Amino acid sequence: MEMKKVLAAGIVACMGAQLFCSCGKERPKEERQVYMGVAYYDQSDTFINALVACLKEEIQEYEEEGVETVTLMRGAAGSQRTQNDQVKELIDMGCNILCVNLVDRSDPSEIIDLAREKDVPIIFFNREPVAEDLRQWDRLYYVGAIAAQSGVMQGEMAVELIEADPGIDRNKDGKIQYVVLEGEAGHQDAIIRTENVVDTLKRNGIEIEKLSNGIANWNRAQAQNQMLQMISQNQNKIELVLANNDDMALGAIDAYAKLNYTESALPVFLGIDGTDAGLEAVRDQKLAGTVYNDKEGQAEAMAELAIALTTGEGMDRIEFENEQYIYLPYFKVTQRGAENLLKRKNR
Ligand code: BGC
Ligand code: CA
Numbered sequence: 001m002e003m004k005k006v007l008a009a010g011i012v013a014c015m016g017a018q019l020f021c022s023c024g025k026e027r028p029k030e031e032r033q034v035y036m037g038v039a040y041y042d043q044s045d046t047f048i049n050a051l052v053a054c055l056k057e058e059i060q061e062y063e064e065e066g067v068e069t070v071t072l073m074r075g076a077a078g079s080q081r082t083q084n085d086q087v088k089e090l091i092d093m094g095c096n097i098l099c100v101n102l103v104d105r106s107d108p109s110e111i112i113d114l115a116r117e118k119d120v121p122i123i124f125f126n127r128e129p130v131a132e133d134l135r136q137w138d139r140l141y142y143v144g145a146i147a148a149q150s151g152v153m154q155g156e157m158a159v160e161l162i163e164a165d166p167g168i169d170r171n172k173d174g175k176i177q178y179v180v181l182e183g184e185a186g187h188q189d190a191i192i193r194t195e196n197v198v199d200t201l202k203r204n205g206i207e208i209e210k211l212s213n214g215i216a217n218w219n220r221a222q223a224q225n226q227m228l229q230m231i232s233q234n235q236n237k238i239e240l241v242l243a244n245n246d247d248m249a250l251g252a253i254d255a256y257a258k259l260n261y262t263e264s265a266l267p268v269f270l271g272i273d274g275t276d277a278g279l280e281a282v283r284d285q286k287l288a289g290t291v292y293n294d295k296e297g298q299a300e301a302m303a304e305l306a307i308a309l310t311t312g313e314g315m316d317r318i319e320f321e322n323e324q325y326i327y328l329p330y331f332k333v334t335q336r337g338a339e340n341l342l343k344r345k346n347r
Helices: 002-023 046-065 080-092 109-117 147-164 188-203 220-237 246-258 276-283 295-311 335-346
Strands: 033-040 068-075 097-100 122-125 140-145 176-182 208-215 240-243 268-270 290-292 325-328 331-333
Touching: 033 046, 033 080, 033 295, 046 068, 046 246, 046 295, 068 080, 080 097, 080 109, 097 109, 097 295, 109 122, 122 295, 140 147, 140 295, 147 188, 147 240, 147 268, 147 290, 147 331, 176 188, 176 220, 176 246, 188 208, 188 240, 208 220, 220 246, 240 246, 246 268, 246 276, 276 290, 276 335, 290 335, 295 325, 331 335
Parallel strands: 033 068, 033 097, 097 122, 122 140, 140 325, 176 208, 176 240, 240 268
Antiparallel strands: 290 331
């Protein structure tokens, strides 16, 4: 609350200054103030927290170029209605650019209407609205990654591991018994990652047998519970655990630790994201690998676009797909890569 007051006062003061300038002889050339409102689906999501922290840093770097920046953040605790109210509040407070990580990616209409009424452009991120909705207005954008690519990469990593180590097929039946831990139902990254990882294994001639799957909503604790159930149903049959993100892969590892499994009796675990905890687990060989979801790249692209949209400079330098989309590539991370990424971070 206090913070809000301070920022609100800041915004009002800045606006006052701008008005003041425009009364004088020298009118400011362009708007050099970026009041960025960031609305995200849930403040307990590891990846999103890291991503919005990067975004804040990225936008602040433009201060050096003489752009004044204010960032206001709002987490919606999983409620679209709360998020709609937050967006309204952010617009009322004077934000001139919005970055929105929808709670329900099929329900952006109210937010779009609110923003459009005040001509505030929106950069959606990470939770991709359906294409029809993004076409509602030409000041709507999406920054994210191609979900299918992460599934394929996770599958390729699994193929390589299985081909290199016959011991992964513990019961020596020529098939890999696997389970999947899935993110939220309806999230593009959950459905598409799962489809693509399984397809990639099959396409590469790996015989697989699905034992079970569980939805754990991207969450470590939920994944641990799901995994405990799957272990009790399948005893020692599970040879491979495919998780739609690192937090859920770590939750699966937690489940085995809770049951005191020895290292040699563990299945292979694979995640996606390259969160700090995920990278540490890859470095420590607890997680066989992960696929990096380039939050730094996404944050940088969002900041660049936010600056261009508010100052009117630099739009021509940005490369879009289908005019409104920016996708950053994923990349695979094994032990060496994890070490390097962690070193870079701690520098
Ligand atoms: C990430 C998840 C995250 C989700 C939130 C996905 O891209 O991989 O870790 O929970 O986005 O929308
Ligand atoms: Ca087997």
